[in-house]
Amino acid sequence: MNSDAVTKTSPHRALFHALGLTNEEIERPLIGIVSSKNDIVPGHMNLDKIVDAVKLGVAMAGGTPLVFPAIAVCDGLAMGHQGMKYSLVTRELIADSTEAMTLAHAFDALVMVPNCDKNVPGLLMAAARLNIPTIFVSGGPMLAGKVDGQKISFSNVSEAVSEYQAGKITKEKLQEYENKGCPTCGSCSGMYTANSMNCLTEVLGMGLKGNGTIPAVYSARIQLAKHAGMQIMELLKQTIRPRDIMTKDAFENALTLDMALGCSTNSMLHLPAIAHECGIELDLDIANAISDKTPNLCHLAPAGHNFVEELDEAGGIYAVMNEVNKLGLLKTDIITCSGKTVGENIAGCINKNTEVIRPVENPYSKTGGIAVLKGNLAPDSCVVKRSAVAPEMLKHEGPAKVFDCEEDAMQAINSGQIVSGDVVVIRYEGPKGGPGMREMLNPTSAIMGHGLGESVALITDGRFSGATRGAAIGHVSPEAAVGGNIALIENGDIIQIDIMANEINFKVSDSELEKRRAAWKPRKPRITTGYLSRYAAAVTSGNKGAILE
Known part of the structure; x- marks a missing residue:
């Protein structure tokens, strides 16, 4: 194991004893848990609970979990001032620092716990570079807010500001939007960049079922984290690595679901950068070719009035994949972090709400969302x-x-x-x-x-x-x-x-x-x-x- 470099000599073991680890823990595989938790990003304030659940899962399956941090910027808070100049660059900082921490401490495998815009692609890039067994579990989406009986999200608050400036709503109504637009922790509730990338992580095969859609405040999210902690030990046992999962076929699957879901345009920046770290050059010229044959099945906010919580209720990402694959558009024989193939994962995952996930016979459009x-x-x-x-x-x-x-x-x-x-x-x-x-x-x-x-x-x-x-x-x-x-x-x-x-x-x-x-x-x-x-x-x-x- 990689960790033999730091667990087989007395000086190294002395430092592990300083951490309070027992001989039994030192002898087990060392599993790095990359935590993006902080107190400034709403999508990350709950990640301590996710990390605790992952640690329990790892320990239950025979590993020794050790947590180290990754930075995170809230794009909403960085918006509109010089802070936004620093948002995208954090993707590289996250990838670089995770690589440094992992190699410096000879981890055997990793569990990545991101949630918002740059953490997900940054950690996927790091996973590809390091190519040791890795699994992702995100913090989950925020629940939608509600004003006047209508569900709203962060983008509605931004638009309400201009409506107020234009004299279309009162100051009191603007304050109501402000107070109700973001009612829980989690990544903002529409198909924005964070949720887009968490959903596409699931499509790529690097996250378990529900990674992109189970709401942050649901107990099912904690259960998912425990299962991710247990599953990383299986991936280590079977020596299934990120580049075994993130193949060219997997990226084409991701682009296909990108079109079906109507994801953020930022996915067109992140997917090629992640692919590059896998040694794959993802030419965006293929995006239109994929879009031409992929129907757009979902209109989630801001494109429509449905939110990620409703996508989860409708069957989640696997249900969308199963619907899309009625047209034979996915590569289904490739391995995923579940240890099963795409085809095995999505088998029997039915569409439970044809208003949220349109059938391929009745799409929003015959071509993709991007x-x-x-x-x-x-x-x-x-x-x-x-x-x-x-x-x-x-x-x-x-x-x-x-x-x-x-x-x-x-x-x-x-x-x-x-x-x-x-x-x-x-x-x-x-x-x-x-x-x-x-x-x-x-x-x-x-x-x-x-x-x-x-x-x-x-x-x-x-x-x-x-x-x-x-x-x-x-x-x-x-x-x-x-x-x-x-x-x-x-x-x-x-x-x-x-x-x-x-x-x-x-x-x-x-x-x-x-x-x-x-x-x-x-x-x-x-x-x-x-x-x-x-x-x-x-x-x-x-x-x-x-x-x-």
């Missing part, structure tokens, strides 16, 4: 959550209103400078330009709150929160900071968007484009010290482990 667009505005690619776009905005043409940062765009939206038909362009917010690739929930929420969600599009080289809805097109590549064409757009240029055709362009002649390119000058980075600037440099030097543009 689309990758290309054109002269985004020569490499950009991404849109198609399932959250109003039908009338699937094809749109309008004049550009260009802003070089999120704050300037917010001021324009809230002051009434943005009108029906406009296309808001926010640039220099990419991995290098931000730096840090901020999420743009505030501008999209402001557009929705001002009643412009069905007539105004927003395009950025930053990214969008999973809570975003409307014609929000992000991850434009190449980004403005490296001279991408988004840097050459001028106010009034006509932007043409055709989501169903996967195209995005702006009307400008080749000669005019070359003239603008010759005149363009790079901007100085807004942050020039610390890990964030090194991360931005790594991105632009082609380090795909950091992020794929």
Whole structure:
């Protein structure tokens, strides 16, 4: 075992005795439990209970559980200020520090306990790098809030702010949204990035049934954690490692369910980065091919009025997988952390609510929930959550209103400078330009709150929160900071968007484009010290482990 390096010599054993471990515990496999618990992230405040349950499961199955931490940022709290520049970079910090702790202490296997946006992909990346037996158990989704008999979530609170500023609701109603929008611990209750990645972890085969959907406050979540603790000992016994599970077929399964579920567009950043750590290059060009044959079966908030708790009641991720596989779209003979194949896992997992999980014969759309667009505005690619776009905005043409940062765009939206038909362009917010690739929930929420969600599009080289809805097109590549064409757009240029055709362009002649390119000058980075600037440099030097543009 790996742990022989630290359990077979007296000096090492002396340090274990200092921890209070008995000889019996030292002789057992050492199982690292990576805990993302902290007191600032609502999705992580309950992870101590999950970790305790995992420890019990490991001990019951004959292992010695030893906990070490991973940092976590709440994207909601980081939103709208310089803190958001640091959110995405924590994914790399989490992966790096977990790798360091695991190798330094010679763990035999790992149980990862994440929940929110960057912890899940960061720990999946670490699992792939380390390639020792690993299993995931998340903290679970938050229950939805309720106002006036209607279920709500965090994104509704963000939109209520703009509704109040526009005079559509009272201050008292805004406060009611504030007080009731996030009623329990857990990852925010819609199909936002955290829940998207926890669900896709289950699809990849790295989490047991229910990992993505059992609510944080349910006792079933504690039971799941105990089973994860027990199962890691089975994976160790059978020598089943992450790269045995996270194969190319597994990633294609994840992309397929991504389309069926209508996950966050951030999954298009995280899945390729995780695959890269597995030695697999996941070309996003295949996303549209998968989307073309995968029906969108779920409209969870913000795309619709259902929440993850209802997806769980309807049968969870396995029920969606079973429904999708009626079309033969999944690779079912690949191994998972359960020790069984995908096919064995999903057998008999029926759809219990055809309003929450549409049958393949009656989908929300015949194509998937995410689309990758290309054109002269985004020569490499950009991404849109198609399932959250109003039908009338699937094809749109309008004049550009260009802003070089999120704050300037917010001021324009809230002051009434943005009108029906406009296309808001926010640039220099990419991995290098931000730096840090901020999420743009505030501008999209402001557009929705001002009643412009069905007539105004927003395009950025930053990214969008999973809570975003409307014609929000992000991850434009190449980004403005490296001279991408988004840097050459001028106010009034006509932007043409055709989501169903996967195209995005702006009307400008080749000669005019070359003239603008010759005149363009790079901007100085807004942050020039610390890990964030090194991360931005790594991105632009082609380090795909950091992020794929």
